[in-house]
Amino acid sequence: MTGYQSGLLVILCFNVIAAYAVYLPMAAGQLNLGVAGFMATGAYAAAYLTNEAGWPMGAAIPAGGACAGLLALLVAVPILRSQGIYLALATFALGQVIAAIFLNLDVVGGAAGYPVSAYAGPGAVFAATAAILAAMLLLSRTRFALYLTAIKSDPVVTDLMGVNVRAVQVGALTLGAVVGGLGGGLYAHHFSFVEAQHFNVALSIFTVLYVLLGGVQTVWGPLVGAAFFTLLPEMLRAGGGWRYVLFALLIIGVMALRPQGLVTAGARWPARLRGRIPGRPSAETGLSTEVSGS
Amino acid sequence: MTALLAIEHLSIAFGGLQVLQDLSFTVPKGQATALIGPNGAGKTTVFNLVSGVYRPTGGRILLAGQDITALPSRRRIRHGIARSFQNVRLMDHLSVVENLLVGQHATTRGLRDLLVPFRLVPNHRWRREAIDALAEAGLAAYADAGVGALPYGIRKRIDLVRATLAGASLLMLDEPAAGLNPTETNALRDHLALLRRRGVTLLVVEHDMQFVGEVCEHVVVLDFGQKLAEGTLAQVQRDERVRAAYLGQAA
Numbered sequence: 001m002t003g004y005q006s007g008l009l010v011i012l013c014f015n016v017i018a019a020y021a022v023y024l025p026m027a028a029g030q031l032n033l034g035v036a037g038f039m040a041t042g043a044y045a046a047a048y049l050t051n052e053a054g055w056p057m058g059a060a061i062p063a064g065g066a067c068a069g070l071l072a073l074l075v076a077v078p079i080l081r082s083q084g085i086y087l088a089l090a091t092f093a094l095g096q097v098i099a100a101i102f103l104n105l106d107v108v109g110g111a112a113g114y115p116v117s118a119y120a121g122p123g124a125v126f127a128a129t130a131a132i133l134a135a136m137l138l139l140s141r142t143r144f145a146l147y148l149t150a151i152k153s154d155p156v157v158t159d160l161m162g163v164n165v166r167a168v169q170v171g172a173l174t175l176g177a178v179v180g181g182l183g184g185g186l187y188a189h190h191f192s193f194v195e196a197q198h199f200n201v202a203l204s205i206f207t208v209l210y211v212l213l214g215g216v217q218t219v220w221g222p223l224v225g226a227a228f229f230t231l232l233p234e235m236l237r238a239g240g241g242w243r244y245v246l247f248a249l250l251i252i253g254v255m256a257l258r259p260q261g262l263v264t265a266g267a268r269w270p271a272r273l274r275g276r277i278p279g280r281p282s283a284e285t286g287l288s289t290e291v292s293g294s
Numbered sequence: 295m296t297a298l299l300a301i302e303h304l305s306i307a308f309g310g311l312q313v314l315q316d317l318s319f320t321v322p323k324g325q326a327t328a329l330i331g332p333n334g335a336g337k338t339t340v341f342n343l344v345s346g347v348y349r350p351t352g353g354r355i356l357l358a359g360q361d362i363t364a365l366p367s368r369r370r371i372r373h374g375i376a377r378s379f380q381n382v383r384l385m386d387h388l389s390v391v392e393n394l395l396v397g398q399h400a401t402t403r404g405l406r407d408l409l410v411p412f413r414l415v416p417n418h419r420w421r422r423e424a425i426d427a428l429a430e431a432g433l434a435a436y437a438d439a440g441v442g443a444l445p446y447g448i449r450k451r452i453d454l455v456r457a458t459l460a461g462a463s464l465l466m467l468d469e470p471a472a473g474l475n476p477t478e479t480n481a482l483r484d485h486l487a488l489l490r491r492r493g494v495t496l497l498v499v500e501h502d503m504q505f506v507g508e509v510c511e512h513v514v515v516l517d518f519g520q521k522l523a524e525g526t527l528a529q530v531q532r533d534e535r536v537r538a539a540y541l542g543q544a545a
Contacts, residue, residue, distance in 0.1 A: 141411035143395070143402065146388070150396045153385030160345055162371040162400040162460065217387065265387070265440070 006122045012230040013129035014187055018203070019210040019222035020136050021180030024172045026208075026216050027145070029152035030080070031088040032173065033204050034095025035180050040199035041098060042068040042181025043188040044108050047116045050189065057118045061128075061185035068181025069174050071098075076170040095204050103196040113195035120189035128186055132179060133223065139175075140219035148172055149217075213254060215261020224262050228254075297356075298323040298464055298495045299344065304353035306339060313339050314519040317353070321464065321512075326486070326496040328506045328527070331516035332539060337499040338380055340516075341466050344497075345377050346370050357464070371400040376462035378453045380469050380499070384441040390452055391437045394424035397456035424459065431455050431485050447478045454482070458489060465489065466497045471505045483508060503527070515539075 001009075018035060025032045046064030049055040055063065079090045108114045120128075139145055147168050150158040159165045188194040206229065214225020232250065236243035254262060297320035304317045314336045321327045329337045342348045344355055346367030355363045357373055365373065384393050398420060402408070412418045428434045431451055441449060450473060457465055470486075471479050479502075486496065486509055500506050506513065507527045515522040515536050523533040530536050 138411045138414075139409075141413035142409050143399070143412070144408050146392055146395055147399075147408075149387045149392075150385050153387045154383055156347065157379070157383045157385070158396065159368045160347070160371065160377065161396050161456075162368050163396070164368060265389075 008230070008234060010122050010125050010190060012227060013125045014183055014190075015207070015210060015226040015230050016129055016223055017132055017179060017183035017186070018207040019214070019226040020132060021176045021183065022207050022211045023136075023216060023219075023222040024148070024176035024179070025169070026211055027148040027152065028169055028172045029155075030169060030173065031208065032091045032176060033088050033201075033208065034091035034093070034098070035176070035207050036199035036201070036203040037095035037098030038068040038072060038177040038180035039184035039187070039203070040102055040194075040196060041071050041177075042184030043194045043199070044102050044105075044114065044184075045181070046185030047114055047188040047194050048108060050116055050118045051114075057120060057124075057189055060118075061120075061182060061189060064185030064188075065178045065182035068184065069178035072174045072177030073170065076173045080166065080169050080173065092201070092204070095199075096201070099196050099199050102199075108194070111196070113193055114188075116188050116192045116194065118189055119192050120186060122190075125186055125190055128182070132182065136179075136219055144168065144171070145219070211261075213251065213261060215258070215263045217260060217265040218263050221261050221263045228262065296323050297321060298358055299497065300354075300356040300359075301340070301344075302354045302356065304340075304343060304350050304355065306343060306348060306350045306352075312519060314343070314350075317516070317519065317521055319514045319521055319524060321495060321497050323495055324490075324493060325512055326490065326498060326510040327512040327514060328510035329497060329499045329514050329516060330501070330503075330506060330530075331522070334518075335516040336519040337516055338468055339519075341377055341468055341497075341499065344370075344466060345375060371460050371462060374461075374463035375466070376400075376457040376460045376464070377466040378450075378457045378468055378470060380472070382446070382449045382453045384449055384453055384456070386440075386442045388441065389437075390428070390433075390439050390441055390444070391421060391424050393441060393452065394427065394456050394459055395420055397459040398424065400460035400462075427455050427459055428452075430488060432481055447474045450474060451478065451482065451485075454485070458494075462494070464495045464497060466499075468499045469501065470498065471500055471502045479505065 018039060021035050021038060022032055042064035045067035046060040049060040049063055050057060075094060079087065079094065082090050102108060103111055147158065147163050150163065151165055151168060155165050210225035210229050211222050212225070213228055214223065215221035233243060233247050236246050239246050299321040301317055301319050304314055305312070306314045317340070329340060331337055339348065343350050346365065350363065354361055357375065362370060362373060385396065388396070412420055425434055425437050428437055433448065433451060433455065436444060436448060436452070441452065450470070454467060454470055470482055474482060490496065498506070498510060511526065513527050513530050514524050515530050517539045522539060523530045523536045
């Protein structure tokens with residue numbers, strides 16, 4: 001593998017990890033626009049533990065993930081009181097606040113950035129990404145994943161089925177933050193340097209785009225979306241100056257043709273394609289939260 | 295006869311609108327009770343109060359003698375209250391069997407059941423139980439279909455099957471026969487008879503009086519949020535006020 005290829009794959013790995021951090025809450029219908037803040041928390045916490053506490057990388061990076069998760073757990077309860085666009089705004093603000101804190105925190109270098117004294121090579125990044133992907137695939141086969149989708153579909157009915165909707169939502173946001181924190185810690189140790197400016201709004205928003213483009217219906221969506229966003233601009237290099245125009249057109253094309261994302265749930269396709277089940281889809285697909293009637 | 299569910303002096307108002315006023319009735323254990331009345335009488339509101347979607351402004355709800363008025367809605371299914379929905383509230387992002395797996399939640403325990411990747415196991419017990427319940431209702435063929443693509447009658451029946459999976463002692467059905475064709479209505483009647491034999495108590499909101507007469511031994515009539523009459527269908531049909539408010543116009 002050339003340096004260019006392995007460098008590209010490493011970037012892909014970081015993007016995939018970030019995408020899963022956004023995916024978990026989004027599977028339950030919660031838009032997290034502050035994922036960069038959780039990644040920064042993991043990055044700085046892991047770097048600090050490596051530098052100042054002399055922890056081995058293998059302990060510092062998971063501890064970075066745990067710190068991000070702890071932070072998410074603390075803010076989840078007040079933040080999840082808001083819904084929809086207000087939740088998105090709250091997570092957006094949180095991401096900004098976290099980045100601003102690290103930017104002004106002299107103990108981790110402030111605006112000058114923070115060098116990290118240990119190095120995680122591409123092999124470690126690949127292995128960690130594979131492990132996170134495997135964990136996500138396992139998680140997707142659990143009741144927890146089922147309840148995330150159920151909550152997105154109809155939180156009132158999910159609650160009446162006995163599911164603790166709030167706890168599942170808090171769990172999804174927290175677990176997503178742990179994944180983001182792991183990615184951040186890994187990032188800090190791969191590039192041996194952390195700076196708060198990296199964890200900006202654009203990072204959060206691009207990560208959300210990976211997930212939306214890949215689709216939230218299945219666990220493969222974030223992987224495909226991140227790969228699309230990371231690899232396609234590279235493949236279009238032959239287009240020279242036009243490559244971002246081409247890329248933008250492809251994104252618009254995908255969004256127009258696959259509004260639910262590149263990867264959609266398979267369950268409803270075979271039946272409809274085989275024409276085994278008569279009838280038309282019902283119009284009742286809204287996310288109403290009232291149980292109507294008299 | 296012991297009451298499984300007792301509604302005592304229940305009242306609820308939405309803003310200035312008094313939807314239920316001092317409503318009291320009981321649902322005998324092991325029987326099928328119908329809740330009937332004109333549109334807007336407050337029937338679905340009773341369901342929403344018993345399942346905990348709304349909090350009453352006055353009165354109590356007792357299940358097997360225990361006061362559940364303040365119990366959070368999500369806890370009630372574990373106490374034995376399950377319901378279906380008038381407008382069919384299946385989760386459209388999930389397949390039929392996935393909807394039923396959510397309906398099973400009250401029978402699972404703890405974090406381990408939540409996080410075990412059971413869908414890696416072919417034919418896992420949970421999936422098997424869901425498909426068995428579908429098969430009892432004659433719907434096994436739809437197990438892996440997406441619910442969005444299914445016809446209304448099938449969706450309606452699946453909504454009912456989902457409500458049965460929590461092992462509830464009280465099943466509240468909101469217009470289970472509405473929109474069904476005669477064949478589907480017959481299948482529904484057979485399905486309800488099966489549930490009755492298992493000891494499930496039914497509380498049914500229904501406008502189809504023939505269906506009520508065939509399925510329910512006990513009828514409570516509501517009008518404008520108050521109880522108008524109670525008894526067998528034949529008894530309430532003879533009641534002058536009921537005839538005036540409801541059956542008289544329908545006949």
